[in-house]
Structure formats: structure tokens, C-alpha cells
Amino acid sequence: MVTRKRIEKKDVRDKVRIxxxxxxxxxxxxxxxxxxxxxxxxxxxxxxxxxxxxxIPIHQKYGGVVPEVAARTHVPETVALLTEALGRRGLDAxxxxxxxxxxxxxxxxRVGVEAARMLAFLSEKPLIxxxxxxxxxASAWLDPKNRARWEFPLLALVVSGGHTELVLMKDFCxxxxxxxxxxxxxxxxxxxxxxxxxxxxxxGPEIAKLALSGDPEAIPLPRPMxxxxxxxxxxxxxxxxVRVAWESWKTVSEERRAQTRKDLAASVQQAIVDxxxxxxxxxxxxxxxxxxxxxxxxxxxxxxxETLEARLHEVFPDIAFLPSDKKYITDNAAMIAAAGSWHLxxxxxxxxxxxxxxxxxxx
Amino acid sequence: xxxxxxxxxxxSLVAKHVVSLLTPxxxxxxxxxxxxxxxxxxxxxxxxxxxxxxxxxxxxxxVRTYKLQNTKQIDRLVHVDAYRLESEREALALGLDxxxxxxxxxxxxxxxxxxxxxxxxRNPRIEMHITVxxxxxxxxxxxx
Numbered sequence: 001m002v003t004r005k006r007i008e009k010k011d012v013r014d015k016v017r018i019x020x021x022x023x024x025x026x027x028x029x030x031x032x033x034x035x036x037x038x039x040x041x042x043x044x045x046x047x048x049x050x051x052x053x054x055x056i057p058i059h060q061k062y063g064g065v066v067p068e069v070a071a072r073t074h075v076p077e078t079v080a081l082l083t084e085a086l087g088r089r090g091l092d093a094x095x096x097x098x099x100x101x102x103x104x105x106x107x108x109x110r111v112g113v114e115a116a117r118m119l120a121f122l123s124e125k126p127l128i129x130x131x132x133x134x135x136x137x138a139s140a141w142l143d144p145k146n147r148a149r150w151e152f153p154l155l156a157l158v159v160s161g162g163h164t165e166l167v168l169m170k171d172f173c174x175x176x177x178x179x180x181x182x183x184x185x186x187x188x189x190x191x192x193x194x195x196x197x198x199x200x201x202x203x204g205p206e207i208a209k210l211a212l213s214g215d216p217e218a219i220p221l222p223r224p225m226x227x228x229x230x231x232x233x234x235x236x237x238x239x240x241x242v243r244v245a246w247e248s249w250k251t252v253s254e255e256r257r258a259q260t261r262k263d264l265a266a267s268v269q270q271a272i273v274d275x276x277x278x279x280x281x282x283x284x285x286x287x288x289x290x291x292x293x294x295x296x297x298x299x300x301x302x303x304x305x306e307t308l309e310a311r312l313h314e315v316f317p318d319i320a321f322l323p324s325d326k327k328y329i330t331d332n333a334a335m336i337a338a339a340g341s342w343h344l345x346x347x348x349x350x351x352x353x354x355x356x357x358x359x360x361x362x363x
Numbered sequence: 364x365x366x367x368x369x370x371x372x373x374x375s376l377v378a379k380h381v382v383s384l385l386t387p388x389x390x391x392x393x394x395x396x397x398x399x400x401x402x403x404x405x406x407x408x409x410x411x412x413x414x415x416x417x418x419x420x421x422x423x424x425x426v427r428t429y430k431l432q433n434t435k436q437i438d439r440l441v442h443v444d445a446y447r448l449e450s451e452r453e454a455l456a457l458g459l460d461x462x463x464x465x466x467x468x469x470x471x472x473x474x475x476x477x478x479x480x481x482x483x484x485r486n487p488r489i490e491m492h493i494t495v496x497x498x499x500x501x502x503x504x505x506x507x
Contacts, residue, residue, distance in 0.1 A: 025423070025424075103424070104424070105424065105425050105426065105456065105457075106426070106458055106461070107455075107456050107457070107458045108456065160423075161423045162423030162424050181419060182417060182419065183402055183403075183406075183419055183420050184402075184419075184420045184422070185419075185420070185423060187423070188420060188422055188423055192397055192398075192422075195397065196397060196398075236398075236402060236403070236420065239397055239398030240398045240500065242398075243397070243398055243495075243497075244497070244500070247497055359426070359428075360427070360428055
């Protein structure tokens with residue numbers, strides 16, 4: 001017993017391995033992140049395991065996301081992924097546990113939280129509850145290029161199917177939402193516009209693909225709240241505009257139809273990107289940040305990435321553009337481990353008896 | 364009862380009428396196509412009921428809840444969106460039985476996707492159907 005504790009102490013000093021579990025919505029994910037000694041200015045971070053049981057094939061079969069299948073498979077998937085991640089070392093494979101405890105669907109969150117609590121109870125190791133949004137923000141930290149230019153205050157643009165938020169970070173674990181969508185998330189705007197245009201799920205990539213050969217200025221679409229001086233956004237009005245455009249598309253002659261569809265896709269994409277980029281620039285100016293993080297599933301959109309980078313470079317040439325690596329933009333557990341490492345460094349952990357799923361947790 | 368909605372502000376009139384019909388644990392079933400204004404109606408409803416937060420689309424999250432302050436009997440608005448559900452069985456993930464509490468009001472978008480899951484619930488119901496007039500961009504709202 002004494003020997004074992006000594007080994008653990010040595011491990012903690014040299015490197016800490018964080019086991020992370022994410023089950024807040026559709027994906028089941030487990031990861032192990034090794035946080036090593038500092039090398040000069042940088043810490044050494046190695047993603048040892050990054051397992052995601054992606055359910056995209058099931059979604060495509062159904063033409064939409066299948067939450068019940070998702071919620072139910074979280075249980076067997078979590079067990080399967082944990083078994084693979086821990087391997088023969090079992091409870092010795094990690095030094096701390098991080099788990100997404102909110103926000104999300106109660107029935108889904110509970111699966112991950114209960115698994116994490118059980119592991120914390122059995123292993124007597126620190127347990128950390130991570131906010132899903134914070135996890136997305138921390139995904140940018142996994143890229144050494146970003147860590148090299150990391151300087152507070154920072155602004156994070158979090159864009160996904162369920163989120164569109166501008167988050168101000170004055171330090172690690174310090175967050176303030178300074179702007180957000182008032183209705184639909186940007187990813188939802190992509191998906192629902194695609195649905196209105198008869199495109200398959202997920203709609204974002206489909207629109208981006210068609211947009212490549214479309215004219216983004218062909219169909220005038222609204223940029224809601226762009227004239228509003230605040231940092232909040234709105235995307236729900238786009239649905240009506242797309243439907244109206246789609247209705248008139250039906251009257252276009254056969255030969256023109258394919259191109260009109262591409263033009264509409266390009267116009268939808270441009271409308272969403274314009275709002276996101278403009279509001280981000282305003283927030284940069286207002287809060288005098290030193291860097292901008294771009295994270296979440298919609299950050300895969302190339303036009304968004306390129307436009308934001310170009311506009312930042314043009315207006316604020318000294319500000320660092322820190323997009324997360326494409327490997328970590330959709331829901332995963334490596335990002336939850338990264339956020340967990342910030343809390344661990346600050347000495348913040350939770351008693352397993354007191355951690356509970358919090359579906360409405362606001363960052 | 365029928366309403367004609369031609370601008371965003373009109374939704375507050377609809378919401379006021381619905382609030383006058385509300386009793387604790389009522390389920391409001393909201394039907395209408397994408398972009399009909401279901402979420403905008405819930406925003407107006409939340410405002411009438413004294414929510415400090417403005418509801419956002421729950422399409423991705425599936426369920427969002429809001430604390431209410433205007434009445435003693437109703438202290439929580441539960442906004443459910445079945446848009447992403449593709450079969451009735453999937454409603455299991457929503458945990459509907461846990462959401463239906465005496466002090467809650469449920470606003471359910473795309474209730475037709477929940478099918479038989481709603482049948483055993485004996486809560487008072489308000490059904491709202493929204494249709495879009497494409498020529499004039501107005502909404503016809505029917506409540507019963």
C-alpha cells in the first residue's frame with residue numbers, strides 16, 4: 001500500500017494522465033490525455049487515446065439524428081470505450097477523471113457522470129465536472145501552435161449544432177458569455193436550411209459542398225441583428241427567407257435549377273458566415289483581446305475559417321487566430337480532458353458524492 | 364380561437380390568450396412547418412410567464428427548461444422539441460415522465476413525432492396549429 005502511494009506520487013510529479021468521458025448528446029467519447037512536465041514555456045500534452053463512437057452512419061440512414069438510439073447506446077458504448085481506453089492497467093491507467101456534467105440531455109449526461117463517479121469511488125482519484133462548452137474552448141489548447149501564442153484575454157467563438165456563443169476568457173477557467181444566438185444555433189441554421197432545400201443530413205457539409213460552385217451574392221438573404229450594435233445574433237429568420245427563395249426556385253427553368261440551388265447554398269453560407277465574423281470582430285474590438293479561438297463543429301466550415309482569419313488579419317494584425325485542430329472540433333473527450341487539466345492545475349476537483357448531471361448548466 | 368400573425372409583436376397577443384387558458388401541468392402542443400414561428404411563440408409565452416431568460420431553439424438540445432416568476436402555481440416552463448426524433452421509440456431519451464411535474468408547463472414542438480408517448484399523459488392540453496401563407500408571409504394560428 002505504501003509502495004503504491006509512492007509510485008502514484010512520482011507519477012503525479014512527472015506526468016498526470018486524465019481520463020475523460022463525454023456523453024452529453026449524440027456522441028459517446030472516452031479519452032486519455034497525458035499532461036507532462038513543462039518544456040520551456042509549453043506544457044507537454046499527449047493525447048494517448050481519443051475514442052469516439054460516431055453515430056453518423058445511423059444518422060444518415062434515418063436522415064436525421066437519432067437521439068434515442070444515442071441515449072441507449074451510451075451505456076454499452078461507454079463500457080466498451082472505457083474497456084479499450086483503460087486496457088490491462090485498469091484503474092492504474094489514469095490519475096484523475098474529467099467528465100462532461102452539463103449542459104445536455106439529462107438521460108444522456110447521466111450515463112457518463114455515473115460511470116465517472118463510479119471510477120472515482122473505486123480509484124479514489126480526483127474527479128472533475130467539465131462544462132461541455134468549456135470543453136469545446138479547451139479543444140484549441142490541444143494544438144501546440146495555439147499554446148505557443150496563448151495569451152489572455154482571449155475571445156472564443158463557439159459554433160456547433162447546439163451552440164453559438166462568444167465567450168470572453170480572462171484566465172483559465174474564467175468565462176463570460178458576451179454574445180450569443182437568441183434563437184437558432186449557426187449549425188442548426190445550416191441543417192434546417194439544408195432540410196428546406198431537400199438536402200441530406202448533416203446539412204452543413206452539403207451546403208458547403210454545393211456552395212463551392214455557387215454565387216454567394218446571387219440571392220439576397222437577411223443578416224439579422226447585424227445592424228444591432230450588440231453582440232447577440234439571430235438565425236431563425238433565415239428559415240423563412242430560404243423557404244421563400246426555395247419556393248421561387250421551383251419556377252426556374254429545368255436547366256437553371258442546378259445552378260440556382262448552388263447559388264442558394266452559397267448565399268445561405270455567406271449570410272451565416274457574415275454574421276459570425278462581424279460579431280466576432282466587434283467583440284475583439286470591445287474587449288481588447290489578444291487572441292481569437294474558433295471551436296465547435298461548424299468551425300469545420302472552410303469559408304468561415306478563411307473569412308474570419310482574413311478579416312482578423314486585415315483589421316487587427318497583431319491578434320492571434322487560434323482555431324482548434326479539425327480532429328477535435330466535433331464532440332470528443334480529449335477536449336474534456338484538456339479542460340479538466342486546467343481545473344486540476346488550479347487544484348479544483350469534486351467529491352464523487354457531490355457531482356451530479358446538470359442539464360441546464362450555463363457556463 | 365383563431366389569430367392572424369403578420370409581425371413578430373403579434374405573437375405576444377397569442378401568448379396572452381394561451382396564458383389565460385393555462386393551468387398547472389398543461390401541455391401546449393405546437394404544430395407547424397419549419398420556420399412557422401413555434402419557437403418565437405414560446406419566447407413570447409416565457410416572457411408573459413415571467414421568465415428572465417429568453418428561450419432559444421431546443422432542436423439540438425431537445426429539452427430546455429426555464430424558471431418562472433409570475434404565478435405561484437407554475438414555476439417552470441419546459442420547452443421540448445421533437446424535431447430530431449425519427450421514430451416514436453426515440454422519445455424515451457427525452458425522459459418525458461420526469462418533465463411532467465405539477466408546477467410545470469410543457470411546450471412541445473413537433474408533437475406529432477411523439478405519437479403514443481403523449482397519450483398516457485393526462486395533463487390538460489392546448490393544441491396550437493400554425494400555417495404559413497406563403498404569398499403574404501403571414502401566419503394563421505388556430506388554438507383549441
